[in-house]
Amino acid sequence: MSKIIASMKIALRALQVNRTRSALTMLGIIIGVAAVIAMVAVGSGATARIQEQIQSIGSNLIIVLPGSISSNGVRLGSGAVVTLTEDDAKAIAAECPSVAAVAPMVRGGVQVVYGNNNWATTAQGVTPDYMTIRDYSMMSGEFFTDQDVDAAAKTAVLGETVAENLFGDNDPTGQVVIIKNVPFTVAGVLTPKGQSPSGQDQDDIILLPISTAKEKVLGANKANAKAVGSLMVQAIGPQAMDQAQQEMEALLRERHRILSGLDDDFTIRNLTEVFAAQETSAQVMSILLGAIASVSLIVGGIGIMNIMLVSVTERTREIGLRQAVGAKTRDILSQFLVEAVTLSLLGGIIGIVVGLVASWLISYFAQWSTVVSLLSIMMAFVFSALVGVFFGYYPARKAAFLDPIEALRYE
Amino acid sequence: MAAVIEIKNLVKDYRLGDVPVHVLKGISFEIERGDFVAIMGPSGSGKSTLMNILGCLDKPTSGSYRLDGISVGEMNRDQLAEIRNKKIGFVFQQFNLLTRTSAAENVELPLMYTDMPAHERHERAMKALLSVGLAGREEHQPSQLSGGQQQRVAIARSLVNDPRIILADEPTGALDSRTSLEIIAIFQRLNREQGITMIVVTHDPDVATYANRNIHFKDGKLQLDERIAKPGEAQKDLEQLPAEPAEEVAAI
Numbered sequence: 293m294s295k296i297i298a299s300m301k302i303a304l305r306a307l308q309v310n311r312t313r314s315a316l317t318m319l320g321i322i323i324g325v326a327a328v329i330a331m332v333a334v335g336s337g338a339t340a341r342i343q344e345q346i347q348s349i350g351s352n353l354i355i356v357l358p359g360s361i362s363s364n365g366v367r368l369g370s371g372a373v374v375t376l377t378e379d380d381a382k383a384i385a386a387e388c389p390s391v392a393a394v395a396p397m398v399r400g401g402v403q404v405v406y407g408n409n410n411w412a413t414t415a416q417g418v419t420p421d422y423m424t425i426r427d428y429s430m431m432s433g434e435f436f437t438d439q440d441v442d443a444a445a446k447t448a449v450l451g452e453t454v455a456e457n458l459f460g461d462n463d464p465t466g467q468v469v470i471i472k473n474v475p476f477t478v479a480g481v482l483t484p485k486g487q488s489p490s491g492q493d494q495d496d497i498i499l500l501p502i503s504t505a506k507e508k509v510l511g512a513n514k515a516n517a518k519a520v521g522s523l524m525v526q527a528i529g530p531q532a533m534d535q536a537q538q539e540m541e542a543l544l545r546e547r548h549r550i551l552s553g554l555d556d557d558f559t560i561r562n563l564t565e566v567f568a569a570q571e572t573s574a575q576v577m578s579i580l581l582g583a584i585a586s587v588s589l590i591v592g593g594i595g596i597m598n599i600m601l602v603s604v605t606e607r608t609r610e611i612g613l614r615q616a617v618g619a620k621t622r623d624i625l626s627q628f629l630v631e632a633v634t635l636s637l638l639g640g641i642i643g644i645v646v647g648l649v650a651s652w653l654i655s656y657f658a659q660w661s662t663v664v665s666l667l668s669i670m671m672a673f674v675f676s677a678l679v680g681v682f683f684g685y686y687p688a689r690k691a692a693f694l695d696p697i698e699a700l701r702y703e
Numbered sequence: 704m705a706a707v708i709e710i711k712n713l714v715k716d717y718r719l720g721d722v723p724v725h726v727l728k729g730i731s732f733e734i735e736r737g738d739f740v741a742i743m744g745p746s747g748s749g750k751s752t753l754m755n756i757l758g759c760l761d762k763p764t765s766g767s768y769r770l771d772g773i774s775v776g777e778m779n780r781d782q783l784a785e786i787r788n789k790k791i792g793f794v795f796q797q798f799n800l801l802t803r804t805s806a807a808e809n810v811e812l813p814l815m816y817t818d819m820p821a822h823e824r825h826e827r828a829m830k831a832l833l834s835v836g837l838a839g840r841e842e843h844q845p846s847q848l849s850g851g852q853q854q855r856v857a858i859a860r861s862l863v864n865d866p867r868i869i870l871a872d873e874p875t876g877a878l879d880s881r882t883s884l885e886i887i888a889i890f891q892r893l894n895r896e897q898g899i900t901m902i903v904v905t906h907d908p909d910v911a912t913y914a915n916r917n918i919h920f921k922d923g924k925l926q927l928d929e930r931i932a933k934p935g936e937a938q939k940d941l942e943q944l945p946a947e948p949a950e951e952v953a954a955i
Contacts, residue, residue: 298821305803305804309803609799610801612799613799613801613812614812614816615760615784616758616760616787616793616799617787617788617793617812617813617816617860617864618784618785618787618788618789618813618816618817618864619784619816620780620781620784620785620816621780621781621784622781623816696760697755697760697761700760700795700799
């Protein structure tokens, strides 16, 4: 160990002889390591953000949407005819063992007014189950109850964006807002969730009891008063997702009297799966960024090899002398190898610092979230050492196998 | 006295393109322990090649070479390096000191390739510098020293591993006559006081007069091998030179 430190000291002194040259050589490694760290930080930042967003939509979510139906051979677009009803929701909750909860939903754009302020947002008519399924919590006040739904109570829960735009810093709970000339008492405000994986502001909503929404705000479907826009379903666990999908499909086909061989009149989508695909693409992206950055590390390594070759030529006489006084092949080999590794490790350490600063600057100025992992720092450190060994070996070998007589005579 | 160097029928051939060049054409001699030998001869006579072989830097084409009783002819690269490290000290015409490295560290260099602990290496380097009259200059770098002082650092370096022999290749070639005499005086003192076998290759007949034995080479063969009955006393000759205000004198 002390021998390694001693050779490191000798190497440092040899590198100080040509300060500018050593610094420029190190620059290649510094840029390489810094690029790897910053790029991986940006990539894992993006991944972490997507994971956070996936968390925010709730776990084990399946959404059931009305599908297209054929009417006399004319295929109508998805949702053109309302095929899902509140009864479907109740049946799924009652008959599918893999389903934990079902929340039917209707939605539509509304203008919400409070005093002199007004705000355009999306109204969602839901049941209290929606809160558990979407994993909402209350920032203030209470969510409305099943009794409110049954009674079609004029009560509303605001998303944070809506609350802020109408009330500013004041607590809206207990205040009255007006939607389509109907006064609603604000029951509470949801804890903000931020952006959804598809980029929507999940806090720009106002939640109403589904019954009230249909009767007073969005208007009931004329063909079927019990029709709903979609069903949010929560499976009992991540493993039960497929099972829940199959159970629902069978149940809905039976309830909708679809003959075997005909298409479903509804669509079941596993939301978690959809967003997991996004996560995968973000991960691929971060690997790609890291790979591109490591190219510059390899270029830096070639710089080291180049300089070490020059150094071996310049110091031929020194090598000859060392051989004459008893340096063995491995002594010379290790001397130059240690020098190359010192160069690359030093560059690696500086590069890590530069990379940390760079990722901080990126998140500060570009507002991108970056995550610097300990693993990426350690990888960068080990990788830069390996670059030193790999690119230092050839010049070191060249030095070690010089003919001492030729080397001593070298001018 | 036992022979420290035994050479029998030493032949060295080189190949220059397709033409074989016979540099050494069968040389045999012995050098006794504690001797002071000057090897002379015109350039191309093969004396440098002989020095390289004696110094275990090169291998003979045929013939045998025993150094301190060990046959070195069949040794590999690293074994030869070890022999050089333990038994031989080198002094070169161009000093060959490491630049930007203190005198003490230059002297320590051969010990860096042994298992000796740092403090012992340092002690021995100091002792060697003291014996060549460079006490107080341990931290000077070669660029801060005169030519004579640099050569003395080189001699200290050759001494530091307690060698059986010191091989000096034109040690005074780059020095003026006064400084040359100082270097020869150090060689004579080391030879007499410490019993180190000295082998000096030189062009300078004056230098050869201070040796106990002169070997002349010509065309790859031993031409003349003579004992000097009464070698010169370098220290005395140095004192008889008109005093110069050179720092060299103070250092001796």
